[in-house]
Structures are given as structure tokens and as C-alpha cells.
Amino acid sequence: MAARPRVVAALAAALRDLDAAEEAFADAAATCLALAEPPRDVAAWLYVAARRRAIDAIRKARAEARTADAMAGVSDMADILNLPEPIPDERLRLLFICCHPALAAEVRAALALRVICGLPVGAIAQLFVVSEATMFQRITRAKAKVREAGIAFEPPERRHWLERLDAVLLALELAFTAAYADAGGELSADIGEDLGAEVERLALLVAELLPQEPEALGLAALVLLARSRARARLDAEGAMVPLSRQDAAKWDFARIERARTILGQAAERGRSGPYQVMAAIQLTHARRAYDGAVDWGAVLRLYDVLLALRPSPMVALSRALALAQLEGAEAGLAALDALPDHRLALARPWHVARADLLAKAGRAGEAVAALDAALALEPPRAERLWLERRRAQLA
Structure with a gap:
């Protein structure tokens, strides 16, 4: 349901319990779906119904009776929805709460993706390149720690925002990574x-709340640049179109220019960071819409900087693809084969990158095997259509 993230966020703030908020929402949603006619205000109905169920559960368990009695006096969701501060901002508020420094950085991001964005645990596991069972355990432990540590469900004072900013930006980055990979909109x-x-x-x-933080500006620019290509990412059959083959005339130039302005503002702060570098890489690709070419030398140098700032197998993978543009497919394959991280076998981009470079190197049979490995990892429909089409061409 579209109302899920904002209603769960409001419930979590009221109940002070993430699990209780999700369980109460699930019960209310099931009841709502069974109604003969949908309520006029679905979000308000779900909030009121879920809150009442949560209060009943608390009372039956004879736990936190005082909290339940206080909650029972709260007015209906309509009053909350009509507050000057719009409900969607409850999501940002809860994002800062989930990113409490008492939790490990990766766990904060995973918890935020589950509670605030409503991503399935399997999708979150793919982002962290771990098994679904492992990610489920991490999120469960994080919720328990929030509850046991008595972490306040109040936004931190402004002077404490910065100690949570890295985790907030990581959660937003990963959420957008999931959204971007889902070109067809299934997720x-x-x-x-x-x-x-x-x-x-x-x-x-x-970025608006923290205009002096260049990395907040960098992430905003990065998202704008990626979103600028939305109209060019699918072909007429619904298959994903790789960046190098997209029609640049379909890109959103207003978003590109806004991102360029924001990235310039970040540069004025004099503190570079990985989000600014990633945005600069995307801006270099965006220049193809203006002069018809990509400066691969600049892209490679930027990946070198990014690898120094935030080393990871996926950054190294992207660098290998840029290197192949300058020195040939075999050089790119050698760079890929030098990566030691065994988890890459769980990552579709690894197999897709190998398939691309193997095909360019004339090793069609190996490229088909790499595409088969990528298809075995259950890509979204749009990506699957593209991979199947590419496999048919090679086979």
C-alpha cells in the first residue's frame, strides 16, 4: 500500500516500538483490504485502526499500561495529518532516529530501508551482498537494540545531526540504488x-536542511543526475537500456542543470567526499547530451579518487569497465579477475560486467555463461529482458 511508509513512521513515533508498528499496520491493512468499500482517507483509517490494535495488544499483555492509556487519549489520525508539518516528513524524522549512533553504520542503513522505505528483506540483502537470512537477523537484532536501549523516538537536536548524517546519506543512497536497479518499476x-x-x-x-554539508549536496546532485535519465531507461518492449545506449535527447536537462549547480555549491565548501565524486562521474556521463562524447580518461581518474576515498569491490568493478574503454576489454577483464571479494558471485553487476567484457574480447561462450549466472540471480523484469536479448545475440 502506498500509505505504508508514512503510516508506519507515524505509528513508530507514537508506539516507540518498530516491530509493534509494523505488526499493527499489517493487521490494519489486512482488515482494510477486506472492506466492501475503501475508506475515504486510507492513511487516516489505517493509522487509527493500527493504533487501536496496538493499544489492545499492549493492554492484553499487561505491559506498558501507562503508555497505552496515554495513547488512548490521542486524537484520530485526521488531526495528525492536518498538522502544518506534512506526514512525509515523519519519514525523514524516523530516518534520523533509525540512524542512532548506538547502532552499527550498516545496521542503521538496513533498518532504515526496511522500516522507512518498506523494502523487502531480500532486496536489502542484495544491496549489502549478503544472504536474506543474514540480513533478516541483522534487522531483527537492530530492532531489539532500539527497544532494549530505550533509544528516544525524538529527532536529535540540530547539533547532533552531523553524527548521524553519514548513516542517513548511506540509507538514502542504498534506497536509490534499489530504485534505480528497478528500471521497470516492479519494486x-x-x-x-x-x-x-x-x-x-x-x-x-x-541538502536544504544542511546546505553547509558538501556530502549532503553531493548525494542530492547524484540522485538528480540518475533521475534525469528515467525516460530513456526502457525501450518500447520494456527492456532496460544500458547508459551507453540511451538516447541522450530524452534526458531531463532541467535536472542535469540543477545537479550541476548543486555540485558547484558543494565544491565551494572545500571538502570533497565520495558522494561528490560519484556525482562528478555521473555529470561526466551527462556531458554526452551536450557534446556527444564521454571523457573516459576523466571517468577513470574519478574512479581512482573514489576507490581511495571509499574502497569497495563494486567501485573497483566500475573502474574496470572505465579502464576497458581506454585500454581494451582484456585490460578490464584482468582488473576484474584481480578483485578478491568472494561475495561478488552474489552480485549481478559482477556477472553482467564480465559478460560485456568477455563479449568484446571475442569470448562469446564465456560471455553466455556469465549472462546465465546473472539471470540465475533473478533480476527485475526490465533487466532480465535486456540480458535475455543479449544472450540470444551472443548464442
Whole structure:
């Protein structure tokens, strides 16, 4: 349901319990779906119904009776929805709460993706390149720690925002990574909203709240640049179109120019960071819409900087693809084969990159095997159509 993230956020703030908020929402949603006629205000109905169920559960367990009695006096959701501060900002508020420094950085981001964005645990596991069972355990432990440590469900004072900013930006980055990989919109349909659009809104809001933080500006620019290509990412059959083959005339020039301006503002702060470098890489690709070419030398140098700032197998993978553009497919394959991280076998981009370079090197049979490995990892429909089409060409 589209109302899920904002209603769960409001419930979590009221109940002070993430698990209780999700369980109460699930019960209320099931009841709502069974109604003969949908309520006029679905979000308000779900909030009131879920809150009442949570209060009943608390009372039956004879726990936190005082909290339940206090909650029972709260007015209906309509009053909350009509407050001057719009409900979607409850999501940003809860994002800062989930990113409490008492939790490990990766756990904070995973918890935020589950509770605030409503991403399935399997999708979150793919982002962290771990098994679904491992990620489920991490999120469960994080919720328990929030509850046991008595972490306040109040936004931190402004002077404490910066100690949570890195985790907030990471959560937004990963949420957008999931949205961007889902070119056909299947994931957004499952969670009931345009996840990419919501992450863009939140990233711009964080940048507006913290205009002196260059990395907040860098992430906002990065998301804008990626979103600028939305109209060019699918062909007529619904298959994903790789960046190098997209029609640049379909790109959103207003978003590109806004991102360029924001990135310039970040540069004025004099503190570079990985989000600014990633945005600069995307801006270098965006120049193809203006002069018809990509400066691969600049892209490679930027990946060298990014690898120094934030080393990871996926950054190294992207650098290998840039290197192949300058020195040939075999050089790119050698760089890929030098990567030691065994988890890459769980990452579709690894197999897709190998397939691309193997095909360019004339090793079609190996390229087909790499595409088979990528298809075995259950890509979204749009990516699957593209991979199957590419496999048919090679086979």
C-alpha cells in the first residue's frame, strides 16, 4: 500500500516500538483490504485502526499500561495529518532516529530501508551482498537494540545531526540504488510508491536542511543526475537500456542543470567526499547530451579518487569497465579477475560486467555463461529482458 511508509513512521513515533508498528499496520491493512468499500482517507483509517490494535495488544499483555492509556487519549489520525508539518516528513524524522549512533553504520542503513522505505528483506540483502537470512537477523537484532536501549523516538537536536548524517546519506543512497536497479518499476509497485521519486525528495530536503554539508549536496546532485535519465531507461518492449545506449535527447536537462549547480555549491565548501565524486562521474556521463562524447580518461581518474576515498569491490568493478574503454576489454577483464571479494558471485553487476567484457574480447561462450549466472540471480523484469536479448545475440 502506498500509505505504508508514512503510516508506519507515524505509528513508530507514537508506539516507540518498530516491530509493534509494523505488526499493527499489517493487521490494519489486512482488515482494510477486506472492506466492501475503501475508506475515504486510507492513511487516516489505517493509522487509527493500527493504533487501536496496538493499544489492545499492549493492554492484553499487561505491559506498558501507562503508555497505552496515554495513547488512548490521542486524537484520530485526521488531526495528525492536518498538522502544518506534512506526514512525509515523519519519514525523514524516523530516518534520523533509525540512524542512532548506538547502532552499527550498516545496521542503521538496513533498518532504515526496511522500516522507512518498506523494502523487502531480500532486496536489502542484495544491496549489502549478503544472504536474506543474514540480513533478516541483522534487522531483527537492530530492532531489539532500539527497544532494549530505550533509544528516544525524538529527532536529535540540530547539533547532533552531523553524527548521524553519514548513516542517513548511506540509507538514502542504498534506497536509490534499489530504485534505480528497478528500471521497470516492479519494486515501486510492490511497496506502493515511486521509491526513486521519494528518495529524490528526501535527498533534496536533507541538502536544504544542511546546505553547509558538501556530502549532503553531493548525494542530492547524484540522485538528480540518475533521475534525469528515467525516460530513456526502457525501450518500447520494456527492456532496460544500458547508459551507453540511451538516447541522450530524452534526458531531463532541467535536472542535469540543477545537479550541476548543486555540485558547484558543494565544491565551494572545500571538502570533497565520495558522494561528490560519484556525482562528478555521473555529470561526466551527462556531458554526452551536450557534446556527444564521454571523457573516459576523466571517468577513470574519478574512479581512482573514489576507490581511495571509499574502497569497495563494486567501485573497483566500475573502474574496470572505465579502464576497458581506454585500454581494451582484456585490460578490464584482468582488473576484474584481480578483485578478491568472494561475495561478488552474489552480485549481478559482477556477472553482467564480465559478460560485456568477455563479449568484446571475442569470448562469446564465456560471455553466455556469465549472462546465465546473472539471470540465475533473478533480476527485475526490465533487466532480465535486456540480458535475455543479449544472450540470444551472443548464442
